[in-house]
Amino acid sequence: MRLIVPILAAMALLAVAAQLASGGGEPKVVRDAAGLAAALERARGGEVLQLAPGNYGTLSLYRRHFAQPVTITSQDPQKPALVERLQLNEVSNVTFSELEFGGALRSNEKEYSKYAEVRDSQDLRFDRVFIHGSLDSNAENDGWGIYFGDCKNIALTNSRIQQVMRAAVFERSSNIAVKQNSFAEMRSDGANFASVQNVVVDMNRFSGFHPVGTDHGDAIQFWTLSGPQSTDIVISNNVLLEGEGTGPQGILMNGARTGPYLRVKVINNLLYSSGAWHGIAIDNAEDVEVRGNSTLSRQNDEMVFWISLSAIKNAVVEDNVAERLIRVDVEQGEFRNNLILSDDPGMTGKIKGINRGPKAIEGELVLPRRGYQPTAVPAGQAGN
Numbered sequence: 001m002r003l004i005v006p007i008l009a010a011m012a013l014l015a016v017a018a019q020l021a022s023g024g025g026e027p028k029v030v031r032d033a034a035g036l037a038a039a040l041e042r043a044r045g046g047e048v049l050q051l052a053p054g055n056y057g058t059l060s061l062y063r064r065h066f067a068q069p070v071t072i073t074s075q076d077p078q079k080p081a082l083v084e085r086l087q088l089n090e091v092s093n094v095t096f097s098e099l100e101f102g103g104a105l106r107s108n109e110k111e112y113s114k115y116a117e118v119r120d121s122q123d124l125r126f127d128r129v130f131i132h133g134s135l136d137s138n139a140e141n142d143g144w145g146i147y148f149g150d151c152k153n154i155a156l157t158n159s160r161i162q163q164v165m166r167a168a169v170f171e172r173s174s175n176i177a178v179k180q181n182s183f184a185e186m187r188s189d190g191a192n193f194a195s196v197q198n199v200v201v202d203m204n205r206f207s208g209f210h211p212v213g214t215d216h217g218d219a220i221q222f223w224t225l226s227g228p229q230s231t232d233i234v235i236s237n238n239v240l241l242e243g244e245g246t247g248p249q250g251i252l253m254n255g256a257r258t259g260p261y262l263r264v265k266v267i268n269n270l271l272y273s274s275g276a277w278h279g280i281a282i283d284n285a286e287d288v289e290v291r292g293n294s295t296l297s298r299q300n301d302e303m304v305f306w307i308s309l310s311a312i313k314n315a316v317v318e319d320n321v322a323e324r325l326i327r328v329d330v331e332q333g334e335f336r337n338n339l340i341l342s343d344d345p346g347m348t349g350k351i352k353g354i355n356r357g358p359k360a361i362e363g364e365l366v367l368p369r370r371g372y373q374p375t376a377v378p379a380g381q382a383g384n
Contacts, residue, residue, distance in 0.1 A: 217248030223255035321371030
């Protein structure tokens with residue numbers, strides 16, 4: 001872990017150097033909110049704005065389209081600048097890196113208020129940012145982490161989101177990359193997607209859900225209540241560990257009211273949680289692959305953490321480890337080499353960490369050559 005941080009810091013410096021080579025000139029150091037507003041007013045594209053340590057309040061951009069990416073980063077990544085609220089509307093070509101977003105809710109804000117809100121925008125990247133609520137060990141009094149509505153070409157990478165109501169929400173958006181992030185201490189959900197196209201959710205880590213009242217947590221959830229149907233989705237190499245709190249559902253894709261999910265791949269995910277049914281649940285979809293996943297919970301759990309497919313056309317389900325496999329109304333389905341623990345309980349005892357609950361760790365939940373296999377870089381490591 002100590003080696004990873006310097007390597008990633010060097011990569012960030014190389015990215016800034018590449019930005020300079022594109023014509024942005026020398027990085028400009030900004031020392032306060034007024035200076036940042038002035039620098040952005042003058043920016044045309046290619047600039048690198050380095051924020052000195054401090055609190056920059058609310059940053060709002062409206063109808064700003066840059067010819068080349070403008071990078072907003074911290075002068076000192078060890079002392080990241082804080083932007084309490086970010087509001088982007090009709091903005092393109094901006095990269096945010098090594099920054100902190102969030103804080104306690106303000107007196108006029110509700111639980112659905114967003115720390116970072118992005119609408120009608122494109123070509124945006126959030127890399128190595130920390131988005132958080134009040135950090136008072138109580139997600140009940142926090143808002144949403146980051147929200148994207150009607151956006152395209154967006155990336156959230158190598159980042160942390162902690163102690164929020166919902167962590168990341170994407171609606172009516174396309175060309176989305178959510179990679180190598182850490183999601184922790186959510187009141188409700190980790191990553192939500194509604195009416196989205198061309199989505200990659202890869203190598204993220206989820207842990208610690210604290211629902212209130214009728215909340216039910218999901219690590220990754222898709223739905224489509226209105227708008228275009230969701231298509232071309234890859235969910236791979238993610239790790240859900242129960243952690244402290246209430247065990248959430250894993251990967252849930254339902255509510256496809258405007259047409260089935262099309263071309264869905266769920267590959268090599270580890271989902272460990274107690275007190276929930278849905279490990280992987282996909283309803284109303286076509287051209288589905290579910291390969292090499294593990295859905296596990298404690299042996300004394302009253303609920304079965306299953307893989308469930310319903311109303312599916314053309315599916316390949318193979319090489320998974322699951323407590324149970326449910327299939328309802330599956331046309332043209334191929335089911336091969338799946339280890340179903342309810343049918344072979346002796347294999348459960350070979351999973352060393354199966355009963356560790358909140359203290360379970362990734363390495364003790366893996367069977368050799370069966371189901372989920374660890375990736376070269378542990379999921380979410382870059383975001384820690």
